[in-house]
Amino acid sequence: MKELNPFILHSSLDIVEDIQWKTSQLYLKTIDNFYGYYISGFLTSGNIKFLLIHETKNEESIRQFFNDLNDLYVKVLLNPFYKVNDAITSPVFDLKVKGFAKKYL
Amino acid sequence: MESYLSISNLPFFLDRGITIDNLVEQKQSNVASKKTSIDCKRLVTCAFSPQITVTSSANADNLASDFGFHSFFQLLKPFGDHIQHKFQIKDSQLVSRTADDFSVRFTRPLSDLLSIQEAEIKERNKVQLFNQHSFELLLGEYIQAINPHLRNAQKANDIRLQSTLKSSMYIKFFTKLLSSSLLTSFESLNHPVASFIVISADDPYDEARRLLIEFKSTKVPDFMNIEDILPLFIIVYDEVKETDQQKAFQLKDHIKKQLFTDAFTLGISTNKEAKSQLLSPPVLSSIDEELQNTHLTSIGNPTLPVSTITSIYQVLKDVIQRKLIPFMEKKIATWDDQVITPRKSLTGRFFSVSKKYFGKNPQNNNEQSSNYNIERGSYGFGAVESLTRKLADWSFMLRDYRYAYTSYELAKKDFLSDKAWAHLASCQEMAAISLLMGATNITSKIKNDTIDPLVDSSNYTFLSRCGLKTYALRSILIVSELFCTLRDGWTSAPAALKWVQKAIDDKSVGKIGRSLLLERMSYINSIYMSSQAKIILSKKAQDNEKENEEDKDKEEYEPIFNEQKIVKENMGTIGFTNNRKAALWNLLAAKDWDPVSQPLQVQICLNSTEDTYGGKIFAERDSSLYQRLLTVSQKHVRD
Amino acid sequence: MSSQNIINPSTSKPTGLKAGYNPSLGPIQLPSSYQSQIASKSRNIYDHSVFRRTPEVNLSSLSFLFSAMIEQTQQTSKGVQQLEAKLNSYGYGVGNKFLELITLREGKSAKRETRIVEVLQFIHSQVWKTLFGRPADGLEKSQDSEDEYMIIDNLPLMSQFISVPKDFNQLNVNAFTAGIIEGILDSAYFQANVSAHTMAADGYPLRTVFLIKFDHGVLEREAIRFSR
Numbered sequence: 001m002k003e004l005n006p007f008i009l010h011s012s013l014d015i016v017e018d019i020q021w022k023t024s025q026l027y028l029k030t031i032d033n034f035y036g037y038y039i040s041g042f043l044t045s046g047n048i049k050f051l052l053i054h055e056t057k058n059e060e061s062i063r064q065f066f067n068d069l070n071d072l073y074v075k076v077l078l079n080p081f082y083k084v085n086d087a088i089t090s091p092v093f094d095l096k097v098k099g100f101a102k103k104y105l
Numbered sequence: 106m107e108s109y110l111s112i113s114n115l116p117f118f119l120d121r122g123i124t125i126d127n128l129v130e131q132k133q134s135n136v137a138s139k140k141t142s143i144d145c146k147r148l149v150t151c152a153f154s155p156q157i158t159v160t161s162s163a164n165a166d167n168l169a170s171d172f173g174f175h176s177f178f179q180l181l182k183p184f185g186d187h188i189q190h191k192f193q194i195k196d197s198q199l200v201s202r203t204a205d206d207f208s209v210r211f212t213r214p215l216s217d218l219l220s221i222q223e224a225e226i227k228e229r230n231k232v233q234l235f236n237q238h239s240f241e242l243l244l245g246e247y248i249q250a251i252n253p254h255l256r257n258a259q260k261a262n263d264i265r266l267q268s269t270l271k272s273s274m275y276i277k278f279f280t281k282l283l284s285s286s287l288l289t290s291f292e293s294l295n296h297p298v299a300s301f302i303v304i305s306a307d308d309p310y311d312e313a314r315r316l317l318i319e320f321k322s323t324k325v326p327d328f329m330n331i332e333d334i335l336p337l338f339i340i341v342y343d344e345v346k347e348t349d350q351q352k353a354f355q356l357k358d359h360i361k362k363q364l365f366t367d368a369f370t371l372g373i374s375t376n377k378e379a380k381s382q383l384l385s386p387p388v389l390s391s392i393d394e395e396l397q398n399t400h401l402t403s404i405g406n407p408t409l410p411v412s413t414i415t416s417i418y419q420v421l422k423d424v425i426q427r428k429l430i431p432f433m434e435k436k437i438a439t440w441d442d443q444v445i446t447p448r449k450s451l452t453g454r455f456f457s458v459s460k461k462y463f464g465k466n467p468q469n470n471n472e473q474s475s476n477y478n479i480e481r482g483s484y485g486f487g488a489v490e491s492l493t494r495k496l497a498d499w500s501f502m503l504r505d506y507r508y509a510y511t512s513y514e515l516a517k518k519d520f521l522s523d524k525a526w527a528h529l530a531s532c533q534e535m536a537a538i539s540l541l542m543g544a545t546n547i548t549s550k551i552k553n554d555t556i557d558p559l560v561d562s563s564n565y566t567f568l569s570r571c572g573l574k575t576y577a578l579r580s581i582l583i584v585s586e587l588f589c590t591l592r593d594g595w596t597s598a599p600a601a602l603k604w605v606q607k608a609i610d611d612k613s614v615g616k617i618g619r620s621l622l623l624e625r626m627s628y629i630n631s632i633y634m635s636s637q638a639k640i641i642l643s644k645k646a647q648d649n650e651k652e653n654e655e656d657k658d659k660e661e662y663e664p665i666f667n668e669q670k671i672v673k674e675n676m677g678t679i680g681f682t683n684n685r686k687a688a689l690w691n692l693l694a695a696k697d698w699d700p701v702s703q704p705l706q707v708q709i710c711l712n713s714t715e716d717t718y719g720g721k722i723f724a725e726r727d728s729s730l731y732q733r734l735l736t737v738s739q740k741h742v743r744d
Numbered sequence: 745m746s747s748q749n750i751i752n753p754s755t756s757k758p759t760g761l762k763a764g765y766n767p768s769l770g771p772i773q774l775p776s777s778y779q780s781q782i783a784s785k786s787r788n789i790y791d792h793s794v795f796r797r798t799p800e801v802n803l804s805s806l807s808f809l810f811s812a813m814i815e816q817t818q819q820t821s822k823g824v825q826q827l828e829a830k831l832n833s834y835g836y837g838v839g840n841k842f843l844e845l846i847t848l849r850e851g852k853s854a855k856r857e858t859r860i861v862e863v864l865q866f867i868h869s870q871v872w873k874t875l876f877g878r879p880a881d882g883l884e885k886s887q888d889s890e891d892e893y894m895i896i897d898n899l900p901l902m903s904q905f906i907s908v909p910k911d912f913n914q915l916n917v918n919a920f921t922a923g924i925i926e927g928i929l930d931s932a933y934f935q936a937n938v939s940a941h942t943m944a945a946d947g948y949p950l951r952t953v954f955l956i957k958f959d960h961g962v963l964e965r966e967a968i969r970f971s972r
Contacts, residue, residue, distance in 0.1 A: 003728075003730045004693075006724070006729065007688075007689050007692055007724070007731070008689065010717075010723070010724075011688065012685075014680070014685045017679045018681065019680070020680070020856070021858050021969050024855040026847075044844055044847065044856075045843055045844065045846075045847040045855075045857070046840060046843045046847075047931055070848060072790060074841075075790050077840075077841040078841065084840045085671070093790065096790060635968075641964065667832065667836055668833070669833060669837055669927075670833075670930065671840075673961075676935055676961030676962045676964065677960070677968070678964075678965075679933070
């Protein structure tokens with residue numbers, strides 16, 4: 001079942017694209033539900049989408065997680081050699097994301 | 106033959122090299138085509154049509170066996186699927202409407218049907234619309250039959266043929282779901298409306314008389330009324346023998362005078378030299394019938410002379426327009442007077458209310474007591490409730506959906522107070538279906554306030570109180586398809602999705618059925634787009650087609666292109682389509698098909714997800730589900 | 745982009761020091777020795793704060809950098825159009841990232857823009873203020889076509905110290921700023937083409953008009969979603 005996760009997340013992009021025009025918030029809270037899995041989203045102003053699939057709802061901590069992630073992402077962007085939509089390959093980034101996950105989720 | 110019916114016989118045509126251009130979808134730029142749902146809606150009209158039992162004399166059967174059929178019933182069956190003619194039907198308000206075609210379902214003689222049913226019920230102790238096992242078997246065989254053609258289409262890169270073959274699977278599934286001749290007390294759709302007694306011109310008058318008496322004295326269960334079935338004689342004569350036609354006419358007059366029954370003559374040509382045409386297998390045959398036909402019969406390529414085919418259709422048109430439809434209209438009017446008008450009139454209501462409150466006397470109470478026989482779970486055929494239901498069913502068959510809906514609503518109340526669960530559930534289901542079939546404008550208010558509760562309650566009752574899984578399955582799949590046919594995909598698709606999901610979650614289908622339903626979820630998601638998005642995308646598709654056709658005469662000048670430019674062409678439709686969801690369900694369907702046992706189906710499913718998952722790293726890396734399914738199915742596909 | 749460098753999910757054999765995500769197992773947790781090894785590497789970009797006290801840069805240095813940039817671009821391009829296009833592409837990358845940065849710095853009150861008018865006002869006031877210290881001088885909608893808007897700057901900062909020779913009359917080096925605007929609009933899903941045109945008036949010889957031409961898809965979306 002875990003192998004379906006990326007595909008489930010990808011499919012909730014359809015919903016993100018719809019509700020992004022209905023609110024000017026960045027944090028989109030829970031946007032979708034698939035057989036008991038909740039999917040929460042966060043959308044930056046540059047339309048970069050962060051999606052999280054989880055089983056228990058915990059809005060506040062997820063919000064903080066996304067905020068820290070946004071901070072981290074902007075730092076990635078500030079790299080002049082990094083173009084938008086490139087793959088992120090830094091192991092430090094990976095480590096930090098996992099650190100945030102441990103802290104908030 | 107209409108495409109939505111012929112498509113069930115696709116392997117039959119393909120195997121014999123018959124061209125099927127009219128079946129294949131024409132334009133490739135059909136964005137979010139709802140064709141399969143519209144076909145399903147037409148199938149509902151065809152399947153919920155009057156049932157006619159066919160009894161034939163020995164001589165008639167002999168005539169049929171000249172052509173290779175083992176009974177006249179078998180010869181006649183394919184003709185009922187679709188009779189093309191402008192039929193005039195008068196609805197309850199005596200307004201005459203034209204129907205472009207009509208269908209009837211031919212079945213075995215009533216006594217045969219009843220005895221087979223009894224035997225089954227004794228064996229299984231429960232009423233089932235169809236046998237899950239046989240259903241899976243049939244579907245499996247069908248897939249086996251189309252797989253070679255699918256493979257050829259795949260190799261030839263013929264996308265239209267592929268999608269037609271694929272959608273034919275679901276249509277076959279749906280058709281079989283609807284084609285059952287089960288006779289139950291709570292659903293009078295399958296109660297025969299007429300009976301054909303087929304005799305040949307060589308038969309003496311006594312034979313006709315005997316058959317009629319046999320018919321009239323058939324032992325039917327309490328909930329059926331033999332008087333409600335119209336007997337008709339069909340006198341078959343051989344066109345080649347000159348005296349036969351005379352004999353037939355004489356017999357016809359004799360029968361009319363003595364037996365007061367109508368008779369029709371049918372000329373059959375036994376001329377072996379005459380030009381003949383292939384008969385495609387009957388579409389609306391029940392699952393067991395179809396399995397029997399493929400396994401037991403020896404007829405490979407049944408043919409009939411063209412003249413005979415024409416005569417048979419002519420007789421059917423005659424019978425339906427001149428006898429069947431008026432018979433049904435008259436009965437409906439009678440029942441209307443008997444049961445509907447009294448209830449609706451003020452005095453009628455007053456009387457029934459007073460009886461309820463003032464009839465404390467036990468004697469009086471018996472009159473008003475329920476007609477429902479709890480032990481047998483049925484109403485007598487003369488009961489008000491039965492007549493109301495039958496009235497509703499017959500109006501449905503005559504396509505007077507509004508009248509059918511109001512009648513179902515009336516009957517519903519009675520069933521609820523009598524706690525007749527199966528009757529109630531069936532009534533609710535039919536009320537929702539007639540609303541969806543007939544109403545021209547279904548607002549979300551109607552959907553939420555009327556249709557949803559009806560289907561919800563019907564489903565719950567079928568499953569929990571009656572244990573009738575097959576009926577529940579049929580009702581929610583019909584409702585789902587009818588929702589898909591509604592104009593606005595954006596508001597109706599979620600409802601359709603909900604019901605198909607329920608069918609999957611309730612595990613009411615077998616293995617193949619489940620894979621087909623998962624594919625259906627994907628299809629519904631692909632039509633789940635707003636109407637404006639559909640317009641925009643169709644226009645784009647058309648423009649693309651035009652561009653591909655025109656010559657590319659553009660100059661080869663290269664403007665400086667900003668490589669970083671974020672190119673997004675879907676700004677107009679963003680958020681209004683559900684293609685990624687459709688891809689997810691296709692992936693789930695592919696996983697369910699299992700790449701080892703059905704690699705071709707898996708590949709076709711994954712092909713439709715290529716637009717969404719192609720080029721995406723998360724989908725194409727080696728350990729992803731998508732990639733694994735692709736590679737395993739590639740290994741197992743047999744050429 | 746070689747797939748070796750992407751943090752791919754590893755195969756079923758755990759290959760030690762490959763970070764990332766395995767679809768069947770989830771995020772890969774690496775031994776803590778590796779973690780400390782990574783973390784103790786020299787200060788990296790992630791440790792810097794995004795919120796600096798005075799995000800200001802010396803104007804003369806900026807102008808010098810800019811003029812050098814133009815000079816080099818001029819050498820490699822043949823003609824005014826190519827030059828402008830290249831400058832545009834340089835600004836484009838800046839625009840993409842700048843949008844995110846501004847939003848992040850807004851903190852709690854961060855918003856996304858969903859309508860054309862809102863996003864243009866955002867650019868007109870916020871972006872200009874942050875970049876150039878003052879809001880732009882004008883925001884107009886074109887009378888002739890539905891999809892064209894204009895932002896007007898009487899004294900564009902970037903081209904203040906650039907002098908354009910007579911044979912490059914058509915050139916407006918604010919193509920760079922136009923690129924920034926285009927980058928912002930594109931990443932906010934308002935696909936557009938932005939170009940800079942010199943229109944002197946009233947004692948402002950360097951007055952520049954930024955012409956913003958939206959993609960028709962954006963207008964369709966605006967009509968469908970926001971017209972009641």
